[in-house]
Amino acid sequence: MLILSSNPFFLFALRVCFLLLGALAFFAFPLPAYSQENPYIVAYDHNLEEPGSLEVEYFSTFGTQRGGSGFHAYWAELEYGATAWWTTELYLAGQTTFGESTVFTGYRWENRFRPLKNEHLINPILYAEFEDINGADKILKEVEGHDVEADYAVPNALARQEHKHEMEFKLILSSNFKGWNFTQNTIAAKNLSNAPWEFGYALGASRPLAMKGAAHRCNFCRQHFVAGVELYGGLGDRYSFGLHNTSHYLGTGLAWNLPSGWTFRFEPTFGLNDKSHQFLMRWGVSREFSGFGNMVSGMFKGRRE
Amino acid sequence: MKLYQFVIASVLLFCGAVAAAGPQESPKGPEKESVYAELKKAPEKYRGKANPLANDADAVAAGGLLFEEHCEECHGKEGVGGKKAPSLRAEEVRNSSPGAIFWILSNGVVRKKMPVWSKLPEPERWQLVSYIKSLGTGAPESKSPGKP
Numbered sequence: 001m002l003i004l005s006s007n008p009f010f011l012f013a014l015r016v017c018f019l020l021l022g023a024l025a026f027f028a029f030p031l032p033a034y035s036q037e038n039p040y041i042v043a044y045d046h047n048l049e050e051p052g053s054l055e056v057e058y059f060s061t062f063g064t065q066r067g068g069s070g071f072h073a074y075w076a077e078l079e080y081g082a083t084a085w086w087t088t089e090l091y092l093a094g095q096t097t098f099g100e101s102t103v104f105t106g107y108r109w110e111n112r113f114r115p116l117k118n119e120h121l122i123n124p125i126l127y128a129e130f131e132d133i134n135g136a137d138k139i140l141k142e143v144e145g146h147d148v149e150a151d152y153a154v155p156n157a158l159a160r161q162e163h164k165h166e167m168e169f170k171l172i173l174s175s176n177f178k179g180w181n182f183t184q185n186t187i188a189a190k191n192l193s194n195a196p197w198e199f200g201y202a203l204g205a206s207r208p209l210a211m212k213g214a215a216h217r218c219n220f221c222r223q224h225f226v227a228g229v230e231l232y233g234g235l236g237d238r239y240s241f242g243l244h245n246t247s248h249y250l251g252t253g254l255a256w257n258l259p260s261g262w263t264f265r266f267e268p269t270f271g272l273n274d275k276s277h278q279f280l281m282r283w284g285v286s287r288e289f290s291g292f293g294n295m296v297s298g299m300f301k302g303r304r305e
Numbered sequence: 306m307k308l309y310q311f312v313i314a315s316v317l318l319f320c321g322a323v324a325a326a327g328p329q330e331s332p333k334g335p336e337k338e339s340v341y342a343e344l345k346k347a348p349e350k351y352r353g354k355a356n357p358l359a360n361d362a363d364a365v366a367a368g369g370l371l372f373e374e375h376c377e378e379c380h381g382k383e384g385v386g387g388k389k390a391p392s393l394r395a396e397e398v399r400n401s402s403p404g405a406i407f408w409i410l411s412n413g414v415v416r417k418k419m420p421v422w423s424k425l426p427e428p429e430r431w432q433l434v435s436y437i438k439s440l441g442t443g444a445p446e447s448k449s450p451g452k453p
Contacts, residue, residue, distance in 0.1 A: 051420065084413060213432050
């Protein structure tokens with residue numbers, strides 16, 4: 001695992017990476033596509049990426065920390081619709097702990113599969129993820145096992161020495177009903193070293209502010225805003241399953257899907273017990289590009305008449 | 306893992322996924338026919354459904370905008386067909402009931418690269434149906450959807 005802390009070259013390189021992603025989003029692809037995203041940051045629903053589309057995303061979490069310094073954790077995502085039933089995604093994550101250092105905390109590769117052909121009242125999605133991260137990871141993309149606030153108070157210099165290779169599986173059960181989306185994620189994660197299975201959950205509900213599309217072009221029409229709430233937390237591990245010594249969060253979010261292809265998400269999140277961070281301010285920006293698959297295929301195939 | 310290993314692994318993983326998906330091209334020949342045949346698979350209860358927005362004066366205009374945002378990339382401008390998906394001006398679509406088109410929008414044809422659009426609220430899907438049913442069979446008149 002690459003670990004570089006407080007290194008001016010690394011900080012410069014990290015910023016250049018994010019700038020390059022931004023430039024990619026602006027200039028590389030001429031076909032931005034409108035995306036109708038839910039406001040969830042943690043929970044997943046059963047809506048996969050459209051085939052051939054690439055979504056470039058940046059997310060950020062500001063967190064309070066008792067017994068330590070507050071932090072700003074961030075990650076970039078490249079989400080690609082490989083087929084209508086398979087979405088694959090690459091994450092790069094880092095964090096800055098105020099008064100300490102900035103560290104790259106690792107990468108994740110996730111895949112979501114839709115096993116059923118048709119839409120049902122409840123739609124299952126199978127999720128598998130490989131994580132290569134270190135102990136300084138603070139993105140809180142999921143909460144599992146006995147993850148508690150005190151774990152995040154460890155100074156970066158120590159935390160980054162812990163390397164984790166982890167497999168994570170989710171069963172996503174999601175339903176679109178009368179304009180609402182309801183989703184439930186059951187999480188099972190296994191550190192590939194000798195550690196027990198850990199469990200977690202995420203629940204979400206969301207709804208657009210308007211059910212019908214407007215008959216004129218607009219950025220601020222209610223149909224472009226989706227409001228939602230999500231609840232997530234840990235459920236212990238194989239040997240101590242349950243709510244004891246676990247953390248739980250409630251977030252209220254809003255997504256703004258612009259016709260230009262940009263989506264903004266905001267989600268103030270509150271810890272629900274004394275094992276949780278008291279407050280997390282989470283937000284994200286993403287842009288979807290259709291035709292990415294064709295562009296890459298075309299690069300290797302050349303022109304066909 | 307060293308930085309160069311990480312970069313190579315990431316690029317390989319991502320290119321592998323893109324390559325595995327293959328080119329997103331228009332179905333041809335028998336496959337094209339089978340795409341339209343999906344319309345006939347709509348259950349009877351959907352085929353008999355009337356469009357609740359059939360008398361909504363704004364439905365076609367709103368559906369046109371939704372079409373531009375979600376469908377045009379694959380089905381082409383005003384539904385003439387594109388590299389990835391067939392024309393929506395074909396007789397098979399013209400002759401299908403609004404309910405059958407609504408069913409396809411709601412369920413997709415995920416094995417043939419048509420995504421599921423159930424994330425759009427039902428009224429928006431019916432607006433899309435209104436727009437699709439308003440398309441003619443000939444060359445499109447060049448007018449942009451939406452109210453001026």
